[in-house]
Amino acid sequence: MGTLSFEKVGLTYTGTDRSVRALEGFDLSVASGESVAIIGPSGCGKSTALLAASGLLQPTAGRVLVDGMSVTGPRLKTALILQDFGLLPWKTVYHNAALGLEIRGIGATEIRQRAMMSLARVGLADFTDAFPGELSGGMRQRLAVARALALDADLLLMDEPLSALDALTREDLQALLLDIWLQAGHTSVLVTHSIEEAVFLGRRIVVLTPRPGRVAAVVDNPGMGEAGYRASSVFYEQCVKLRAILAEEGALQAPVSVGGAL
Amino acid sequence: MKGGWGHKLTGYAGASVVLLIGWQLLSLAVDSAALPGPVPAISEFARVFFPELLPHLGVSLWRVVASMVLGTVLAVPLGLAIGRSHRLDAVAAPMIFLTYPVPKVVFLPVLLVLLGLGNASKIALITLIVFFQILVTARDAARSIPSASVLSVRSLGAGRMDVARHVIFPAALPDIFTALRIGSGTAVAVLFLTESIAGNQGLGYYIVDAWGRIDYAGMFAGILGMALLGVVLYEALEMLESRMCRWTHVVR
Ligand SMILES: Nc1ncnc2c1ncn2[C@@H]1O[C@H](COP(=O)(O)OP(=O)(O)OP(=O)(O)O)[C@@H](O)[C@H]1O
Ligand SMILES: [Mg+2]
Numbered sequence: 001m002g003t004l005s006f007e008k009v010g011l012t013y014t015g016t017d018r019s020v021r022a023l024e025g026f027d028l029s030v031a032s033g034e035s036v037a038i039i040g041p042s043g044c045g046k047s048t049a050l051l052a053a054s055g056l057l058q059p060t061a062g063r064v065l066v067d068g069m070s071v072t073g074p075r076l077k078t079a080l081i082l083q084d085f086g087l088l089p090w091k092t093v094y095h096n097a098a099l100g101l102e103i104r105g106i107g108a109t110e111i112r113q114r115a116m117m118s119l120a121r122v123g124l125a126d127f128t129d130a131f132p133g134e135l136s137g138g139m140r141q142r143l144a145v146a147r148a149l150a151l152d153a154d155l156l157l158m159d160e161p162l163s164a165l166d167a168l169t170r171e172d173l174q175a176l177l178l179d180i181w182l183q184a185g186h187t188s189v190l191v192t193h194s195i196e197e198a199v200f201l202g203r204r205i206v207v208l209t210p211r212p213g214r215v216a217a218v219v220d221n222p223g224m225g226e227a228g229y230r231a232s233s234v235f236y237e238q239c240v241k242l243r244a245i246l247a248e249e250g251a252l253q254a255p256v257s258v259g260g261a262l
Numbered sequence: 263m264k265g266g267w268g269h270k271l272t273g274y275a276g277a278s279v280v281l282l283i284g285w286q287l288l289s290l291a292v293d294s295a296a297l298p299g300p301v302p303a304i305s306e307f308a309r310v311f312f313p314e315l316l317p318h319l320g321v322s323l324w325r326v327v328a329s330m331v332l333g334t335v336l337a338v339p340l341g342l343a344i345g346r347s348h349r350l351d352a353v354a355a356p357m358i359f360l361t362y363p364v365p366k367v368v369f370l371p372v373l374l375v376l377l378g379l380g381n382a383s384k385i386a387l388i389t390l391i392v393f394f395q396i397l398v399t400a401r402d403a404a405r406s407i408p409s410a411s412v413l414s415v416r417s418l419g420a421g422r423m424d425v426a427r428h429v430i431f432p433a434a435l436p437d438i439f440t441a442l443r444i445g446s447g448t449a450v451a452v453l454f455l456t457e458s459i460a461g462n463q464g465l466g467y468y469i470v471d472a473w474g475r476i477d478y479a480g481m482f483a484g485i486l487g488m489a490l491l492g493v494v495l496y497e498a499l500e501m502l503e504s505r506m507c508r509w510t511h512v513v514r
Contacts, residue, residue, distance in 0.1 A: 054417050074419045086414025090432040090509045099428065100418040131509045151418070 002077065002154030002187035003067055004053055005029040010061030010212075011048050022048040024212035026062070032154075035181055035188040035224070037202025039195070039242070041251035045213030046191040047083070050157045053189065054080045066155060076104065079148035081158045085140050087132045087147075093119065094128040097146045104151075118149035122176065138169035142176070149180065156181075158190045162197065171230075174200050182225060195246070199238045200230055207245050217245050295478045307483040314480075315468065315487050322465040322491055326453050329385045330446065330495075333392030338438060341400025342430050351401075362398060366391045367452060374460055384456040384464075388449050395448070399441035403434035436510050439503040446495045454488060465491065 009026040012019050022045035030036050038046055051057040052064050055073045064071045066078065079100070080086075087096050095102075098115040106114075119125050122142035132140055141161060148156055161177075162170045174197060181188050181201075192198050198205045205219040219242055223234045282300050289299040298306075307315070344354045370387055377383035411429050420428065457466025469484035504511065 051413070056413055056416055074417055076419060078417075080414065080417040082410050082414050082417075084408075084410050086410055086417075088411060088415070088428065088432070090435075090507070091428075099415070103415070103418050103420045103424050103428070131512045133509060133512045147418075 001032055001067060003030065003032045003065075004155060004187060004189065005065045006049065006053070006062070007065065008062035009049070009052060009059045009064060011045070011052060011057065012060045013048075021212040023052075023059070023214075024061075025214050028206060028215055030187055030189060032187055033185045035201060035203045036190070037198035037205045038189065038191045038208065039193065039198045039205060039246065039251075040208030040213060040216070041210045041249065042193075044208045044211045044251075046208060047159050049213065050080065050159050050189065050191055053155075054078055054157055056080075075155075077151070077153050078155045078157065079151045079153035081144050081148055081156070081161045083160045083163065085132075085144040085161070087140060087143060089132050091131075092128065093124055093130050093132070093135070093143055096132065096143055097124075097150055100147055100151045114150045114152070115146075118146040119143075121149060121180070122146045136169075137165050138173060141165060141169075141173055145173075145176065145180070149184075153186060155187045156189070158188070160191055160193060163193060170194075170197070177201060178225065195239050195242050196230075199235055199242060200224065205242060207242070207249060207251075210250060216249050219245065296481075298479065298482055302479065303482045303486065306479040307486045310480060310483050311487075315465075315483060318463060318465050318468045318484075319487050319491065321463045322453060322457065322488075323494075325381060325384050325457075325464065326388060326446075326449050326491070326495065329388035329453075330392050330442065330449055332385070333389040334396050334438070334442065336389075337393045337396035338400050338431075338434075341397040342404045342426065342434060344397075345401040345404025345434075346430060354401075358394075358398060358401070362394055366394065367455060370456060370459065379460040383460070384453065387456055388452050391452055392442075392445050392449055395441050395445045396438060399437050400434055403437040404430055407433045436503070436507050439499060439507065443496055443499045443503075446499060447492060450488065450492045450495065 006026050006028045009023055010021070011023040012021045026045070026049060028036075038049070040046055048057065052059050053066070053071065055071045055075055055078070058072070066075060088099070091099065094115060097119050098111050101111040101114060116125065116128075119128060122145050124139060124142055124146060127135065127139065132143065135143065141164075144161065158177075162173050165173065177188075177190075178201060188201075190197075190201050192201075199221060201224070203221055203224045205221055206215055207217040207219070208214065209216045219238070221238055223229055223232065223238070226232075229235050285300050289297045344350045344358075366387065369390070370383070373383040373386050377386055407430060411433065412425055415425055415429050453464070454466040454469070457464035458470040461467055462471075465484050465488045469481055469488065472478075472480035472484055
């Protein structure tokens with residue numbers, strides 16, 4: 001469950017004085033339980049694609065399907081984590097984690113149980129009464145993950161969830177995301193700007209063209225999830241390969257010699 | 263929290279001492295019965311407080327609190343709705359821009375004719391003034407809410423009412439409280455005006471009546487009562503705010 005497919009999706013934003021074609025002919029299928037990383041130049045429509053998958057935006061052409069059904073609005077078993085975490089500063093850690101369950105009208109005892117379990121899972125059990133403003137960046141990101149976890153979703157959509165974090169915290173959270181995925185087996189779609197992150201978390205890596213976004217290339221990454229993958233030579237080679245493809249797509253500003261130093 | 267209160271009390275005590283000294287010096291310099299020094303003024307205030315002042319203070323407090331509650335309850339939902347809806351805003355914004363700068367106090371005579379000299383006309387005028395201040399604040403606050411907050415909550419399946427309850431209202435609350443605190447000063451000022459012009463109840467009436475009788479001690483006791491009203495109102499709002507907006511005190 002939690003299969004996702006984009007069928008020739010086009011999405012044009014119509015503003016007051018001009019319109020922007022964010023996606024055009026975007027085709028992608030994500031199987032149940034698969035983990036896909038999406039990478040591409042800035043402004044190519046990655047966030048737009050995730051918003052369409054979550055039901056917050058309607059495509060202007062083509063269809064987005066989850067479990068074979070056209071997505072017309074937010075779906076109970078889809079969780080979305082946004083670039084800036086989407087936490088509410090006026091709610092405590094506990095109430096942020098429980099928010100999705102509250103909105104779904106779930107009973108109080110079950111909310112308590114599921115929220116506490118997911119907070120414990122991300123290591124925030126001792127901070128339930130704190131406000132997001134009292135947390136470090138890494139802890140806030142953990143909270144956003146906990147909120148998604150509490151929903152028990154079968155489709156997890158993440159828009160650059162770790163881009164605001166420093167390198168060490170980021171690796172830590174990448175490991176947490178991988179762990180959760182290996183355990184829970186949900187379908188995962190991760191948008192990222194980081195080549196290493198894409199190779200670490202994507203069993204398939206999808207490279208988009210500059211705007212309007214389409215699939216430019218797909219890199220299979222079967223080693224993802226293996227113990228010690230990050231330190232392996234395969235990991236390194238996959239990064240080099242991905243970097244070369246991105247350079248070809250013009251996603252890297254400075255010209256990069258293929259196979260050059262990382 | 264305890265330390266905070268102690269700190270606050272020390273601050274108030276210090277400020278009071280400075281103000282009392284300034285008042286004493288000023289009354290010495292002016293040397294007029296209309297501006298008594300703190301010692302005679304406060305002892306007169308204490309003497310008339312229960313027998314004379316308290317009923318008027320009660321009437322004034324009721325008028326200003328009723329008006330502020332009414333104005334806020336009417337303005338907040340409307341302002342938030344206007345701020346979040348382009349269609350509503352297109353209709354309402356021009357009306358607000360045209361009517362907001364008009365000084366509402368000039369309608370006092372009209373209200374007196376229509377609603378009489380009692381509570382209704384006074385409450386109506388203060389409500390009107392508070393309403394506009396809160397309306398504009400709520401609208402602006404609602405407009406500046408980051409769309410990411412709204413999107414993330416909508417992605418959890420939130421409908422319009424959920425978004426209003428979990429995002430729009432709490433996000434706008436600190437701004438609304440700021441407007442209320444500033445508005446409380448205006449409200450008390452307008453209260454004085456309305457009470458001094460018409461009726462025979464309230465601190466404004468008491469002050470102007472004592473003035474007419476050349477009872478300067480009584481007049482000044484009334485003025486102190488009005489000052490107390492303003493301070494109590496402001497402090498009450500601040501306490502309410504720190505309870506309802508606890509999160510604003512922790513944001514780094
Ligand atoms: N609400 C909007 N209204 C109008 N245009 C928009 C809107 N949101 C995005 N766009 C435009 O659509 C294009 C794609 O935006 P999108 O946010 O999907 O890009 P992105 O790939 O996520 O970029 P980044 O990597 O910088 O986050 C951009 O050119 C952007 O300017
Ligand atoms: Mg983006």
